[in-house]
Structure formats: C-alpha cells, structure tokens
Amino acid sequence: GRPAMNDVLARRERVLGPALSPLTYDRPLYLVRGSGSRVFDHEGTAYLDAYNNVPVVGHCHPRVVAAIARQSAELNTNTRYLHDSVVELAERIIATMPNDLDTVMFFNSGSEANDIAWRLASIHSQATGAIVTDWAYHGVTTLTTALSPESWPRGEKPEYVETIPPPDDWRWSVNAEPIGGDIHIDEAVAKLRARGIAPAAFFVDSLFTSDGIFNPPPTYLQEVARRLHAVGCMFVADEVQCGHGRAGTHLWSFQASGITPDFVTLGKPMGNGHPVAAVVTRREIAERFASGADMFSTFGGNPVACKAALAVLDVIEEEQLRQRAHKVGDHLRGGLMELKDRHEAIGDVRGAGLLIGVELVADRETRTPAPGLARDVLNGMRQRGVLIGTTGPAANVLKIRPPLVLSMSEADVIIETLDASLGRAHSPAYA
Numbered sequence: 408g409r410p411a412m413n414d415v416l417a418r419r420e421r422v423l424g425p426a427l428s429p430l431t432y433d434r435p436l437y438l439v440r441g442s443g444s445r446v447f448d449h450e451g452t453a454y455l456d457a458y459n460n461v462p463v464v465g466h467c468h469p470r471v472v473a474a475i476a477r478q479s480a481e482l483n484t485n486t487r488y489l490h491d492s493v494v495e496l497a498e499r500i501i502a503t504m505p506n507d508l509d510t511v512m513f514f515n516s517g518s519e520a521n522d523i524a525w526r527l528a529s530i531h532s533q534a535t536g537a538i539v540t541d542w543a544y545h546g547v548t549t550l551t552t553a554l555s556p557e558s559w560p561r562g563e564k565p566e567y568v569e570t571i572p573p574p575d576d577w578r579w580s581v582n583a584e585p586i587g588g589d590i591h592i593d594e595a596v597a598k599l600r601a602r603g604i605a606p607a608a609f610f611v612d613s614l615f616t617s618d619g620i621f622n623p624p625p626t627y628l629q630e631v632a633r634r635l636h637a638v639g640c641m642f643v644a645d646e647v648q649c650g651h652g653r654a655g656t657h658l659w660s661f662q663a664s665g666i667t668p669d670f671v672t673l674g675k676p677m678g679n680g681h682p683v684a685a686v687v688t689r690r691e692i693a694e695r696f697a698s699g700a701d702m703f704s705t706f707g708g709n710p711v712a713c714k715a716a717l718a719v720l721d722v723i724e725e726e727q728l729r730q731r732a733h734k735v736g737d738h739l740r741g742g743l744m745e746l747k748d749r750h751e752a753i754g755d756v757r758g759a760g761l762l763i764g765v766e767l768v769a770d771r772e773t774r775t776p777a778p779g780l781a782r783d784v785l786n787g788m789r790q791r792g793v794l795i796g797t798t799g800p801a802a803n804v805l806k807i808r809p810p811l812v813l814s815m816s817e818a819d820v821i822i823e824t825l826d827a828s829l830g831r832a833h834s835p836a837y838a
C-alpha cells in the first residue's frame with residue numbers, strides 16, 4: 408500500500424532539505440490522483456483545483472497521456488536525428504505567432520528557455536544589461552535568478568539588472584499616476600547607463616503574475632516596447648505562465664497588446680506536465696548565434712515531449728479552451744466583483760481569462776496589504792475543498808489560475824467558497 412502521510416512527511420524532511428519547494432498549507436496536501444479540474448488526496452477527498460496552470464487541459468487528459476505513452480513505446484531520441492514531431496510542433500507554434508517570429512528552439516523548462524533567450528539577446532544586442540519588473544519571476548538557474556527579484560536575498564540586486572514597477576493601476580490611481588505617463592523604462596535605462604551598462608533585454612510576463620496580476624490596457628506594453636526599441640533593448644515576452652490560452656482573448660497574452668516581441672518563451676503548461684519548453688524568435692537572431700557557437704539540448708524537443716506538446720495544442724483547439732477561459736473567466740471575475748461589495752477586505756479584483764487576482768487589504772482607503780488574511784483564506788478554502796494560491800510582493804493577492812477546463816458551475820463553487828472563507832476569517836486584526 409501507499410506509505411502513510413506522516414511517514415512521507417518525515418522522510419521528505421530528512422532527504423529533500425529546506426531549500427527547494429516549501430510545502431503549501433498549514434496541513435500539507437498529499438495528492439495521489441487527478442482528473443480534469445479535480446485532484447484527490449490519499450484519503451479520497453476531492454479538491455477543485457483552482458490553482459494549477461500546468462495541467463492546462465485538465466489533470467491526466469487522456470489525449471495527452473495516450474500521446475506520451477504511444478511515442479514512448481515507439482522511439483525517444485533527440486534532435487540530432489530527423490523526426491517529424493519536432494518539425495510539426497515548430498510549425499504549429501509559428502502559425503500562432505506574429506509573422507516575424509519564425510524560428511523555434513526547444514528545451515526542458517521555463518528557466519532554460521529564458522536563460523537561452525538572454526544569451527541570444529545579449530549576443531544580438533551586444534549589451535549586458537537587463538530590465539525586469541519589481542517582483543518578477545523568470546526562473547531558477549543562476550542567470551534567471553538574477554532576473555527574478557522575487558528570489559533575491561534582500562538587497563542583492565545584481566549590478567547588470569534594473570527594475571521597473573508593474574502597472575498597478577489600482578494603487579497608482581491613489582497617487583493619480585496614469586498608466587503610460589511614467590512607465591519608468593527611461594529611468595531604468597539611465598540607471599544602467601550610469602553604471603556603464605547598455606540594456607540588452609527586458610523580460611516581462613504580460614499579465615504580471617508574480618507581481619500581483621495586472622492586466623494593463625494595450626497602450627502600456629506598446630509604449631514599453633517603443634521605448635525599449637528606441638534604445639536597442641530587446642523584448643522578451645515570458646509566456647511560461649500566462650500562455651497557452653489562459654488570457655482568454657488570445658493564445659499568448661502579449662497578443663492583447665498587438666506588439667511583436669523579439670523573443671517569446673514557453674513552458675509550464677506546454678506539455679500538460681510533461682517537461683517541454685521553447686524559445687521563439689526571428690531567424691536572424693538564431694543565425695547570429697549559430698555563426699559563433701553550437702548548441703544542443705539532450706532532452707529538448709525529443710519525440711515524446713513534442714507529442715505531448717502537440718496533443719496539448721490539439722486539445723486547446725478542439726475543446727475550445729481559450730474561448731472557455733474567456734467565458735468562464737468573465738463569469739468568475741463578475742462573481743468575485745460582487746463579493747467585493749460584501750467583503751471590505753477585497754480591495755481589487757483583476758486579471759484576464761482564467762488568471763485572476765483578488766487583492767486583500769486591511770483598509771481599502773490606505774490599501775494596506777493583508778497577507779495574514781490571505782494565508783487564512785488560502786487554508787480556509789482548502790478546508791472547504793478548493794485549491795488556490797497567493798502572489799504579489801506582500802503575498803496578499805489571492806491567485807486563481809485553474810486548468811482551462813473549469814466549468815461555469817465550478818467557477819460558482821470558487822466564488823461561494825471564497826465568500827464562506829472570507830466570512831469566517833474576516834477581522835481587522837488580520838493585517
């Protein structure tokens with residue numbers, strides 16, 4: 408039989424160490440099975456998964472499972488040999504991108520994809536400086552950690568990195584700072600230049616997931632891109648978290664702004680859990696790199712990974728999951744807005760499609776974050792059978808990011824469960 412929860416917990420403590428992946432929840436969750444938007448724990452209790460974006464087409468989708476199993480039984484090699492799967496996947500991805508983005512390279516994780524995008528960008532621009540948002544997350548490698556203020560030990564900003572505030576129009580409106588008025592790009596470039604560093608690339612998650620989830624008007628990223636290109640700085644759209652239909656209106660969230668990035672990085676949901684990631688860029692950028700060096704990723708773009716990624720694209724299309732994210736996301740945000748009328752602690756409800764942030768505050772006037780309340784709501788919702796997360800620099804923004812198969816009635820369950828969890832937890836003392 409399955410080892411008992413306390414046994415696994417104690418053994419995990421001994422062998423995994425404290426550095427990687429602290430467990431979520433006061434009482435850890437021991438999950439053993441999943442299907443669609445549901446996961447089940449070791450005692451058979453079902454949870455509505457309103458948090459995990461990796462199983463974008465639903466946990467253990469039979470199409471993806473079968474594609475992986477079939478290809479595993481047939482052949483799994485690497486991209487030094489011809490195989491149709493990697494070509495087909497590249498063609499399928501390119502067909503969804505702006506025209507200039509005509510070249511794809513495959514890797515195994517979002518971190519790797521961003522790491523490679525950085526190498527290509529710095530070679531192409533012949534510069535060494537990076538710009539990211541204040542609380543960005545772009546990966547776990549040494550380089551991508553440098554691009555991830557969320558992961559910096561206090562005060563340890565690398566010399567070649569500058570940050571800009573995310574477009575937090577809810578908080579900015581308090582100080583009457585309009586979006587697009589001062590987007591801080593020029594300031595960041597000037598700070599780098601003052602240290603003798605030219606900007607190579609700006610990395611951004613177009614829905615600002617780790618910054619607290621923001622969905623600025625299209626003019627925001629247009630203006631950012633315009634100012635970056637004016638100083639020769641390349642634009643990397645990190646779609647690792649917010650891509651694959653989550654935004655609802657478009658397959659890739661940067662498309663809502665109508666911009667053409669120099670790089671798009673893909674990962675997380677790309678294989679519905681099977682490791683596969685990609686960098687999409689222009690041919691000339693890849694050629695400049697190839698003229699100076701050779702690059703090979705052992706697992707990147709292998710036939711099994713490609714079949715998983717193709718199956719995910721098929722299911723998103725056939726089950727119209729992007730359209731569903733749009734419809735169900737609007738319904739969910741609407742219901743959460745109504746909760747705001749009844750719960751003082753809800754300061755703001757925002758996002759796009761099925762990426763939704765609910766900001767909890769101790770005081771709506773001052774907009775003081777309420778991280779203690781957010782933690783209690785997170786645990787309270789789990790108690791009631793719904794899994795969500797928290798995000799933002801103060802960890803006071805509830806993060807709702809379910810598989811895109813979420814139904815209208817499941818959206819209602821999320822709303823009712825948040826209502827109940829806030830009802831119990833709410834108290835001004837929680838700030």
Ligand code: PMP
Nearest residue numbers: 516517518544545546612647648
């Ligand atoms: N970029 C973004 C926006 C992410 O959310 C993540 C993962 N949370 C990464 C990059 C890194 O991806 P991975 O964990 O697959 O290396």
